[in-house]
Amino acid sequence: xxxxxxxxxxxxxxxxxxxxxxxxxxxxxxxxxxxxxxxxxxxxxxxxxxxxxxxxxxxxxxxxxxxxxxxxxxxxxxxxxxxxxxxxxxxxxxxxxxxxxxxxxxxxxxxxxxxxxxxxxxxxxxxxxxxxxxxxxxxxxxxxxxxxxxxxxxxxxxxxxxxxxxxxxxxxxxxxxxxxxxxxxxxxxxxxxxxxxxxxx
Amino acid sequence: xxxxxxxxxxxxxxxxxxxxxxxxxxxxxxxxxxxxxxxxxxxxxxxxxxxxxxxxxxxxxxxxxxxxxxxxxxxxxxxxxxxxxxxxxxxxxxxxxxxxxxxxxxxxxxxxxxxxxxxxxxxxxxxxxxxxxxxxxxxxxxxxxxxxxxxxxxxxxxxxxxxxxxxxxxxxxxxxxxxxxxxxxxxxxxxxxxxxxxxxxxxxxxxxxxxxxxxxxxxxxxxxxxxxxxxxxxxxxxxxxxxxxxxxxxxxxxxxxxxxxxxxxxxxxxxxxxxxxxxxxxxxxxxxxxxxxxxxxxxxxxxxxxxxxxxxxxxxxxxxxxxxxxxxxxxxxxxxxxxxxxxxxxxxxxxxxxxxxxxxxxxxxxxxxxxxxxxxxxxxxxxxxxxxxxxxxxxxxxxxxxxxxxxxxxxxxxxxxxxxxxxxxxxxxxxxxxxxxxxxxxxxxxxxxxxxxxxxx
Numbered sequence: 082x083x084x085x086x087x088x089x090x091x092x093x094x095x096x097x098x099x100x101x102x103x104x105x106x107x108x109x110x111x112x113x114x115x116x117x118x119x120x121x122x123x124x125x126x127x128x129x130x131x132x133x134x135x136x137x138x139x140x141x142x143x144x145x146x147x148x149x150x151x152x153x154x155x156x157x158x159x160x161x162x163x164x165x166x167x168x169x170x171x172x173x174x175x176x177x178x179x180x181x182x183x184x185x186x187x188x189x190x191x192x193x194x195x196x197x198x199x200x201x202x203x204x205x206x207x208x209x210x211x212x213x214x215x216x217x218x219x220x221x222x223x224x225x226x227x228x229x230x231x232x233x234x235x236x237x238x239x240x241x242x243x244x245x246x247x248x249x250x251x252x253x254x255x256x257x258x259x260x261x262x263x264x265x266x267x268x269x270x271x272x273x274x275x276x277x278x279x280x281x282x
Numbered sequence: 283x284x285x286x287x288x289x290x291x292x293x294x295x296x297x298x299x300x301x302x303x304x305x306x307x308x309x310x311x312x313x314x315x316x317x318x319x320x321x322x323x324x325x326x327x328x329x330x331x332x333x334x335x336x337x338x339x340x341x342x343x344x345x346x347x348x349x350x351x352x353x354x355x356x357x358x359x360x361x362x363x364x365x366x367x368x369x370x371x372x373x374x375x376x377x378x379x380x381x382x383x384x385x386x387x388x389x390x391x392x393x394x395x396x397x398x399x400x401x402x403x404x405x406x407x408x409x410x411x412x413x414x415x416x417x418x419x420x421x422x423x424x425x426x427x428x429x430x431x432x433x434x435x436x437x438x439x440x441x442x443x444x445x446x447x448x449x450x451x452x453x454x455x456x457x458x459x460x461x462x463x464x465x466x467x468x469x470x471x472x473x474x475x476x477x478x479x480x481x482x483x484x485x486x487x488x489x490x491x492x493x494x495x496x497x498x499x500x501x502x503x504x505x506x507x508x509x510x511x512x513x514x515x516x517x518x519x520x521x522x523x524x525x526x527x528x529x530x531x532x533x534x535x536x537x538x539x540x541x542x543x544x545x546x547x548x549x550x551x552x553x554x555x556x557x558x559x560x561x562x563x564x565x566x567x568x569x570x571x572x573x574x575x576x577x578x579x580x581x582x583x584x585x586x587x588x589x590x591x592x593x594x595x596x597x598x599x600x601x602x603x604x605x606x607x608x609x610x611x612x613x614x615x616x617x618x619x620x621x622x623x624x625x626x627x628x629x630x631x632x633x634x635x636x637x638x639x640x641x642x643x644x645x646x647x648x649x650x651x652x653x654x655x656x657x658x659x660x661x662x663x664x665x666x667x668x669x670x671x672x673x674x675x676x677x678x679x680x681x682x683x684x685x686x687x688x689x690x691x692x693x694x695x696x697x698x699x700x701x702x703x704x705x706x707x708x709x710x711x712x713x714x715x716x717x718x719x720x721x722x723x724x725x726x727x728x729x730x731x732x733x734x735x736x737x738x739x
Contacts, residue, residue, distance in 0.1 A: 118465065124455045145563050150457040152563045204563075208635055210436035211429060212565040225693070237433055237569045238583045239692035239703065251586050255633040 130274030132266065135199065143215050145204065148273045152204035152212045153261060154233075155271065162217070162244045163198065165230050166191055169243045174250050175257050183207075184260035185276060193245040193260055201263050201271060202246040208254035211237035217244070233258070303490055308515025309522055310496035312736040316390070317494075318529035319383035325530055326376045327482065331475060333369040341421065343467035345460035348423035349559040367545040368537075373415055374551045375537060377574035380408060384649075388674060391661025392495040398653040400492070403485040405649050410481060412575070414474040417466040419572065420458075424556030429565050431458045431466075437582075440636040457562070498736045499661025505735060514736045568691065576688025577681050578642050581713070583692050584706040585638030593711075594629040594637070598622050600718075641710065648717040655717055658724040660732050667728035677716040680709040 128149040135155060138144050141162070144155040170176040178189050187195055194200050204212045213235035221227040225234060225241070232243040241249040246258030262276040290296050301307075340359050342351040355362035384404070387393050393401035420431045435458065438449040454461035493503055493512075502512040516522075546552035550573050555566035571579050605618030628637075648655075660666055663674070683697070684706060690696045692703040 118451050118454055120450055120453075120455050121461065124459070124461060128456070147563055150455075150459060150562055208436075209433040210439075211433060211569060212563065214565070214567070235565075236567055236691065237429075237565065251588055253583065253586060253635055253638060255635050 128274065130272050133271045133273060134269060135271055136269035141217065143217075146273070148261065153273055154200070154202050154204045154215075156200040156202075156215075156244070158192075158198050158200055158244060162231060163192065165219075166243065166245055169230055169247065169249075172249055173243065173247045174255070176247060178247070178257060180256055183257045185262050187276070188260040191245065193247070193257070195263070195265065199271075200245065201260065201273065203259035203261050205259065206235040206237065206240050206254055207248065207256040207258065208235065208238050208240050208252075211235050213240065213242060213258075216241075303486075304519035304523070305517055307490060307518040308502070308512050309494045309518050310498075310500075310502045310512075310736055311514055311516045311521075312496050312498065312738055313494075313522065313525070314497050316382070316386040316497070318526065318533075319379050319386060321526040322529060322533050323376065323379045323383055324482070325533070326372050326379060327478065329368060329372045330376065333365050333372065334471060334475075336365050337369055338471055341467075343421070343464050345423060345463050345560070348421060348463060352422045364541070367541045370552055371537065371540050371545060371547075373418065374547070374572065374574065375533075375540075376411065377415070380411065381574075384408070385678070388652075389663045390495055390497050391499045391656070391658075391663075393653045394495075394499075394656060394661045395653065396492045397489075397495060400485060400488045401653055402650055403481055403488060405646075407478065407481045407485060408649070409646065410474055410478050414470060414478060415572070415574070417470040417474065420463060420466045421470060422556060423463060423560045424553075425558045425561050425564070425566050426553045426555040426569070428458060428560035428562070429569050430571055431462065433569065435462075437639050440633065440639045442632065442636070495661065496736055497662060498664060498733065500732060500734070500736050502736065570689050573685065573689065576686070577684040577713075578645060578688075580684040580688035580706040581645055581710045582638045582642045583688070584703060584710045585635070585641055586703070586707075589707050590637040590641075591629060593641075594625050598625045598629075601625065641714075645710075645713060648714070652717070652720075655720040656724050657721050658727060658729060660729045662732075665730040665732050666724075667730075669723045669727040673716055673720075673723055676712055680712040680716075684709045684713065 131146060131148050133144070133146050133155060135144065135157070138155060138157045140157050141159045142157055146153050146155065175183075178184055178193060184193055192198075192200070193202070206213050213233040216223050216225055216229070216234040217231050218229075219231045220229060223229045223231070223234075230243060232241060232249075233246065234241055235254065238253045240252040240254035242254075242258055243249065246260070248254050248257050261273055263271055263273045264276045266272050287297065291298070337355065340351060340355045340362065342348055352366070355366050357363075359365075387401065387404075416431075416434060420427045435449050435452050438452060439445040441448060450456060452462075453459070454465055493501075493515075496502070496514075500514070502514040505513045507513055540547060540551075546554075553570065553572070555568075570576065601618050601622040605615045605622065608614050608618065658666060658670060663671065687696065687702045687706045687709070690702050692701070692706070694702055696702050697705050
């Protein structure tokens with residue numbers, strides 16, 4: 082084939098233009114496929130609040146309930162557990178709950194709760210999402226060392242939290258456990274997933 | 283018959299392909315035990331595809347039905363138990379074979395010039411295989427499946443800004459759910475197998491372009507006879523096809539023994555917690571990935587705040603030192619300074635969790651760079667000096683121990699003196715150092731002269 086009289090500049094321009102337009106087309110064509118993998122309307126609509134009766138929750142015991150497919154822990158803390166909380170301060174990453182995303186404003190206190198004794202916390206480790214197990218026993222009997230002050234222990238990667246779900250230093254998890262939005266409907270009935278007095282979540 | 287062949291050859295290069303890749307593909311005549319694993323990997327790939335097809339005939343990718351459908355395959359489908367065990371045991375043996383195949387590369391320098399692309403395609407196969415195995419492991423919807431997926435997908439949340447959105451995009455939900463199971467099924471049975479087969483194809487095309495390496499690391503194409511056939515080469519078929527059949531026979535003995543006598547391999551191939559249906563409220567007490575992921579899992583767990591800060595400080599000093607002492611040009615110096623600056627900024631802004639992910643990621647990314655990190659003038663371990671031999675030994679021991687520690691609780695003491703997490707940190711350092719320091723120790727290593735022709739040892 083003869084290359085005589087070929088305008089190379091024009092050919093290069095047209096090639097580049099075609100590739101450019103083609104690329105834009107591919108991006109547009111790929112968009113619906115990529116977006117189809119996002120949570121669907123049904124998945125987004127799920128997640129209604131759940132009401133939990135805690136009248137039978139005894140002192141020092143924990144209740145596990147499901148909300149939005151995640152475990153929520155409700156703990157009825159003893160006075161001894163509450164007393165130890167303030168002693169943990171130097172051992173914690175965020176003892177004063179400064180990271181706003183981890184709790185609603187009303188849980189921005191030492192107990193990270195509306196009522197000091199009742200802890201409502203998302204049982205999802207902030208490291209990689211395992212459900213930490215309760216390790217309320219204090220000291221060597223817990224298997225977590227003689228100085229263990231009681232709290233939660235995540236078996237997956239060894240993250241540790243205190244009785245307020247505050248994360249200890251030098252563990253893989255970076256943040257305190259999430260406190261979900263919740264409110265007391267009565268003294269013993271907790272609504273998880275909503276903190277507005279009237280209407281839906 | 284000859285007429286038929288001619289008829290086909292006029293329309294499709296059948297004889298040409300047969301000759302180029304089998305009957306007239308000349309492979310070095312000194313292949314040893316380590317050269318079985320390439321063909322075995324291919325055999326297991328075929329096993330996974332065939333058994334997989336038959337499993338999909340009865341499996342239901344639905345969170346409500348998945349666990350039950352696997353039990354249905356095990357108890358009610360004729361021979362279903364055998365097909366499933368062939369698939370699950372096959373997956374574990376696939377990794378065993380691939381690890382041995384990669385180790386062969388490290389032994390004989392199969393990753394060295396001119397086989398860099400074979401190595402890169404191979405590493406891509408390894409990565410695709412890990413994705414394939416991970417997604418397949420969710421499908422039985424056992425409790426370990428569920429929480430394993432939960433943990434690994436959560437790795438994405440460590441990425442700043444886009445992390446949470448990305449994890450949701452992967453899961454298709456706010457938690458691992460039916461949507462996740464369904465898409466993992468799609469990836470596991472069609473998308474990734476296609477990728478795997480395509481990668482295996484280019485791996486072999488690249489291999490047949492440059493020819494196989496051998497235990498001496500000698501290029502057989504340098505010495506050819508009058509007809510242009512390598513003096514040390516023998517046709518792949520029938521010589522190596524027959525040799526590989528011996529390997530296949532022995533492999534099938536091991537494979538069947540496991541399938542029939544120990545299909546769950548004491549909880550190593552099928553974990554005990556996976557015989558319980560997924561429970562969103564309770565993480566298994568000892569969450570452990572399957573054995574082939576445990577070395578990398580150990581590295582992930584090793585990243586506590588103190589450890590990552592220490593690591594980053596050392597890395598920053600090393601990179602800065604490199605900038606100062608390198609004999610290379612201005613660009614290399616500038617690059618080193620930029621990397622050091624990024625590390626310092628990262629150390630103070632990013633979470634230890636993200637560094638754990640980065641560390642685990644780099645442990646795999648580093649494998650890709652092996653052909654360029656290795657500066658030894660010889661390929662094979664036979665002619666390398668004691669430095670590389672000791673480095674490789676320490677590396678392999680660390681890798682195995684990382685794997686062992688990955689199956690244990692981080693706070694327990696399974697070895698001696700120190701907690702598991704401390705040992706894992708030490709072995710992670712060894713693993714990374716094997717790669718990062720390779721340009722230096724391979725360069726100063728005392729090597730032996732390489733023979734002109736291949737030898738039989």
